[in-house]
Amino acid sequence: MTTRGRQAEAARNDLRLLRAAHEVFTTQGFDAPVSAIAKQAGVGMGSLYRRYRTKEELLQRLCLIAMERGVEAAEAGLAEPDPWEGLALYIRTCVGNRSGALAPVAGTIEVTAEMWGTARRADEAAERLVARAHEAGVLRSDVTTLDVSLLIEQFSRPAPGPPAPQHEHVKQRLLVIALDGLRAPGATALPGEPPTMEWYQGRWGTPP
Amino acid sequence: MTTRGRQAEAARNDLRLLRAAHEVFTTQGFDAPVSAIAKQAGVGMGSLYRRYRTKEELLQRLCLIAMERGVEAAEAGLAEPDPWEGLALYIRTCVGNRSGALAPVAGTIEVTAEMWGTARRADEAAERLVARAHEAGVLRSDVTTLDVSLLIEQFSRPAPGPPAPQHEHVKQRLLVIALDGLRAPGATALPGEPPTMEWYQGRWGTPP
Amino acid sequence: MTTRGRQAEAARNDLRLLRAAHEVFTTQGFDAPVSAIAKQAGVGMGSLYRRYRTKEELLQRLCLIAMERGVEAAEAGLAEPDPWEGLALYIRTCVGNRSGALAPVAGTIEVTAEMWGTARRADEAAERLVARAHEAGVLRSDVTTLDVSLLIEQFSRPAPGPPAPQHEHVKQRLLVIALDGLRAPGATALPGEPPTMEWYQGRWGTPP
Amino acid sequence: MTTRGRQAEAARNDLRLLRAAHEVFTTQGFDAPVSAIAKQAGVGMGSLYRRYRTKEELLQRLCLIAMERGVEAAEAGLAEPDPWEGLALYIRTCVGNRSGALAPVAGTIEVTAEMWGTARRADEAAERLVARAHEAGVLRSDVTTLDVSLLIEQFSRPAPGPPAPQHEHVKQRLLVIALDGLRAPGATALPGEPPTMEWYQGRWGTPP
DNA sequence: GATGAATGAGTCTTCATTCAT
DNA sequence: AATGAATGAAGACTCATTCAT
Numbered sequence: 001m002t003t004r005g006r007q008a009e010a011a012r013n014d015l016r017l018l019r020a021a022h023e024v025f026t027t028q029g030f031d032a033p034v035s036a037i038a039k040q041a042g043v044g045m046g047s048l049y050r051r052y053r054t055k056e057e058l059l060q061r062l063c064l065i066a067m068e069r070g071v072e073a074a075e076a077g078l079a080e081p082d083p084w085e086g087l088a089l090y091i092r093t094c095v096g097n098r099s100g101a102l103a104p105v106a107g108t109i110e111v112t113a114e115m116w117g118t119a120r121r122a123d124e125a126a127e128r129l130v131a132r133a134h135e136a137g138v139l140r141s142d143v144t145t146l147d148v149s150l151l152i153e154q155f156s157r158p159a160p161g162p163p164a165p166q167h168e169h170v171k172q173r174l175l176v177i178a179l180d181g182l183r184a185p186g187a188t189a190l191p192g193e194p195p196t197m198e199w200y201q202g203r204w205g206t207p208p
Numbered sequence: 209m210t211t212r213g214r215q216a217e218a219a220r221n222d223l224r225l226l227r228a229a230h231e232v233f234t235t236q237g238f239d240a241p242v243s244a245i246a247k248q249a250g251v252g253m254g255s256l257y258r259r260y261r262t263k264e265e266l267l268q269r270l271c272l273i274a275m276e277r278g279v280e281a282a283e284a285g286l287a288e289p290d291p292w293e294g295l296a297l298y299i300r301t302c303v304g305n306r307s308g309a310l311a312p313v314a315g316t317i318e319v320t321a322e323m324w325g326t327a328r329r330a331d332e333a334a335e336r337l338v339a340r341a342h343e344a345g346v347l348r349s350d351v352t353t354l355d356v357s358l359l360i361e362q363f364s365r366p367a368p369g370p371p372a373p374q375h376e377h378v379k380q381r382l383l384v385i386a387l388d389g390l391r392a393p394g395a396t397a398l399p400g401e402p403p404t405m406e407w408y409q410g411r412w413g414t415p416p
Numbered sequence: 417m418t419t420r421g422r423q424a425e426a427a428r429n430d431l432r433l434l435r436a437a438h439e440v441f442t443t444q445g446f447d448a449p450v451s452a453i454a455k456q457a458g459v460g461m462g463s464l465y466r467r468y469r470t471k472e473e474l475l476q477r478l479c480l481i482a483m484e485r486g487v488e489a490a491e492a493g494l495a496e497p498d499p500w501e502g503l504a505l506y507i508r509t510c511v512g513n514r515s516g517a518l519a520p521v522a523g524t525i526e527v528t529a530e531m532w533g534t535a536r537r538a539d540e541a542a543e544r545l546v547a548r549a550h551e552a553g554v555l556r557s558d559v560t561t562l563d564v565s566l567l568i569e570q571f572s573r574p575a576p577g578p579p580a581p582q583h584e585h586v587k588q589r590l591l592v593i594a595l596d597g598l599r600a601p602g603a604t605a606l607p608g609e610p611p612t613m614e615w616y617q618g619r620w621g622t623p624p
Numbered sequence: 625m626t627t628r629g630r631q632a633e634a635a636r637n638d639l640r641l642l643r644a645a646h647e648v649f650t651t652q653g654f655d656a657p658v659s660a661i662a663k664q665a666g667v668g669m670g671s672l673y674r675r676y677r678t679k680e681e682l683l684q685r686l687c688l689i690a691m692e693r694g695v696e697a698a699e700a701g702l703a704e705p706d707p708w709e710g711l712a713l714y715i716r717t718c719v720g721n722r723s724g725a726l727a728p729v730a731g732t733i734e735v736t737a738e739m740w741g742t743a744r745r746a747d748e749a750a751e752r753l754v755a756r757a758h759e760a761g762v763l764r765s766d767v768t769t770l771d772v773s774l775l776i777e778q779f780s781r782p783a784p785g786p787p788a789p790q791h792e793h794v795k796q797r798l799l800v801i802a803l804d805g806l807r808a809p810g811a812t813a814l815p816g817e818p819p820t821m822e823w824y825q826g827r828w829g830t831p832p
Numbered sequence: 833g834a835t836g837a838a839t840g841a842g843t844c845t846t847c848a849t850t851c852a853t
Numbered sequence: 854a855a856t857g858a859a860t861g862a863a864g865a866c867t868c869a870t871t872c873a874t
Binding site for chain 6: 655657658659669670672677678679
């Protein structure tokens with residue numbers, strides 16, 4: 001009973017912390033003071049540091065969660081019978097739930113083994129979505145999976161300052177534009193070599 | 209003669225500073241120490257602070273320059289006889305020359321009157337480009353100038369960390385996709401109300 | 417019965433705490449976190465703080481115990497029939513059992529009345545040992561009790577960092593050297609006035 | 625002129641810092657806050673950190689200076705014609721000028737290459753002093769150079785709290801006792817194997 | 833006018849102490 | 854009475870800004 005109460009409280013605190021961290025980091029940038037997160041979560045600094053031993057560890061956790069949401073989004077897309085709708089759902093979900101909003105830090109922090117694993121799962125699921133769309137002939141043929149991933153990443157970069165409903169609204173519109181641009185056959189040939197994972201490699205350094 | 213020499217030297221110093229600041233900020237992020245800029249420019253801290261009394265002032269100057277490049281890009285677009293090519297050139301130029309790379313700080317720093325003015329000039333020029341494209345029927349009819357501006361802004365958000373050639377390459381491809389998506393007639397209707405400047409207002413707060 | 421059981425348990429806990437504290441402090445230094453002691457003792461922080469209301473109180477207790485061991489060592493020395501062997505045994509025991517290992521903190525922490533009392537008892541016993549050795553003519557005549565006490569203190573100062581067997585070995589040798597140096601008649605006259613307790617006074621401040 | 629003035633000021637500041645650091649560290653322990661040193665030196669924290677990039681670096685510098693004083697002491701000892709007086713002078717000087725007062729931290733901080741070099745020079749000079757004394761038959765034959773070095777180290781450990789003249793006075797007396805104990809022939813055989821550098825090795829870890 | 837050392841407030845992190853369970 | 858999570862003050866270190874030279 002007591003233990004369960006403690007665990008419940010700990011879980012609630014952890015959730016509060018993660019929410020606060022996400023809020024603060026996406027609105028104030030990754031250089032926001034840790035104390036701001038603690039205050040936002042309504043806990044002391046010590047409590048934050050009990051759960052996450054460094055600021056980096058907190059960021060790693062947030063990234064991991066974002067990546068897991070990306071995997072879920074991809075799986076939801078695959079569950080969709082229509083290939084195009086599946087791909088569009090994936091992209092819209094990723095951008096919409098901000099699962100990519102933390103991708104930017106991936107270049108700043110150490111990438112853990114768990115993060116690598118999740119990233120690979122996400123990439124594989126995305127790969128299947130893209131392949132299915134290509135087979136159905138609904139996706140312009142010169143688009144690669146990496147193009148799609150980076151499209152999501154680019155659209156996930158948050159505007160600085162406090163988040164406004166306007167941002168969200170316009171982003172939805174831009175996303176429709178981009179999705180229309182992804183549709184087969186595509187008006188203009190994409191420039192340069194089609195990017196592959198191998199070529200892109202160093203997006204997050206090398207796996208540990 | 210001496211005066212002219214002084215002025216020339218001052219101008220040269222200022223240019224060195226701005227180049228250094230642009231270099232340092234885009235490679236190390238906006239939290240790079242001011243001393244790094246001074247070192248990169250090869251001047252002492254005092255000289256930097258003589259010209260720009262705060263770090264913010266330096267950022268404001270860089271933003272202003274970026275905006276002016278936006279105006280130039282729009283004017284170059286208008287000089288293009290083909291309405292679509294003009295618009296595309298504008299967008300490509302803005303994203304390509306990173307004139308929007310500093311847009312992210314616009315939410316962090318105070319926006320000066322001069323910046324407001326330049327922003328308005330840029331918006332007006334963009335407005336003309338968009339109107340011309342609409343009249344020519346080459347731009348999907350549900351797209352507004354603000355959509356275009358924010359498309360540029362979104363594509364201008366740089367990836368954090370050291371910039372890689374891969375990023376640039378892929379961004380070119382994404383841009384082609386987005387431009388294809390902008391073309392008339394547009395496959396999918398853009399969702400929500402068309403955004404207007406007045407509605408968007410609060411992007412950078414209210415003009416001083 | 418229950419009460420006795422409780423008392424026994426409390427006593428056992430206290431012993432565990434003291435052992436853990438001694439272990440942790442001597443291996444990690446006095447700046448070791450209190451939590452390390454609680455973990456080593458296998459109890460929660462609350463239990464530790466129930467028994468010792470501050471870290472200082474714990475240190476005071478350890479010091480007191482060390483002093484009591486000093487008294488015991490002196491009494492053991494007095495029990496030795498040979499005056500020189502008695503004195504040497506005292507010194508060797510004090511240095512060897514690290515009863516003085518906590519002396520360094522005596523300058524850092526508040527000295528309690530109980531500590532003062534025990535210190536006086538130890539000094540008195542040492543005084544008797546020294547007097548007996550002087551009377552037997554085995555101790556160089558210019559050595560005072562305080563000299564002996566401070567010799568022990570100096571030899572008790574531990575090397576920082578993890579204790580190595582090498583340290584102990586060499587310390588035994590140095591101790592033999594010092595003891596030889598204490599023997600009558602002494603080759604070189606000791607410099608300065610013979611120190612007395614009154615003169616030394618301020619070693620730990622004034623008694624409360 | 626200006627440069628020379630700057631250099632002079634910088635040198636003066638550096639000296640002030642080193643003096644303050646020595647003072648603070650030896651009286652308050654090595655865990656004394658860096659800010660205490662800055663305050664004692666009458667400079668801001670930034671100035672301290674400009675010269676010494678970490679607290680450890682400051683300690684390394686202090687250690688190095690102490691070691692250099694040790695080398696000087698050994699050389700002064702060798703300059704003394706009488707072998708015994710030379711050795712005694714060396715020991716007395718090292719203990720007296722507190723050149724060994726910082727030896728304790730050597731186990732706490734990273735030992736730099738420069739420190740290793742200086743330590744070796746000091747050890748070699750000590751070796752010569754000891755060998756000369758042995759040859760002259762004035763030093764008990766079972767004493768090794770390492771015994772002497774560690775005798776100095778042990779006597780160099782400072783008493784905690786504010787330094788009192790009493791400490792110094794008594795230490796002088798204890799030192800005479802120890803020196804008498806070092807004299808040939810020695811009353812009691814030293815216990816255990818004679819320690820050698822190789823055996824002791826890990827005193828400060830392994831050289832870089 | 834230029835230089836770069838000095839300043840000190842602000843950030844991350846630790847740990848003595850408290851307190852709800 | 855025991856537990857261990859929560860608190861927040863304090864310490865190491867950084868960097869925007871000032872100022873003596």
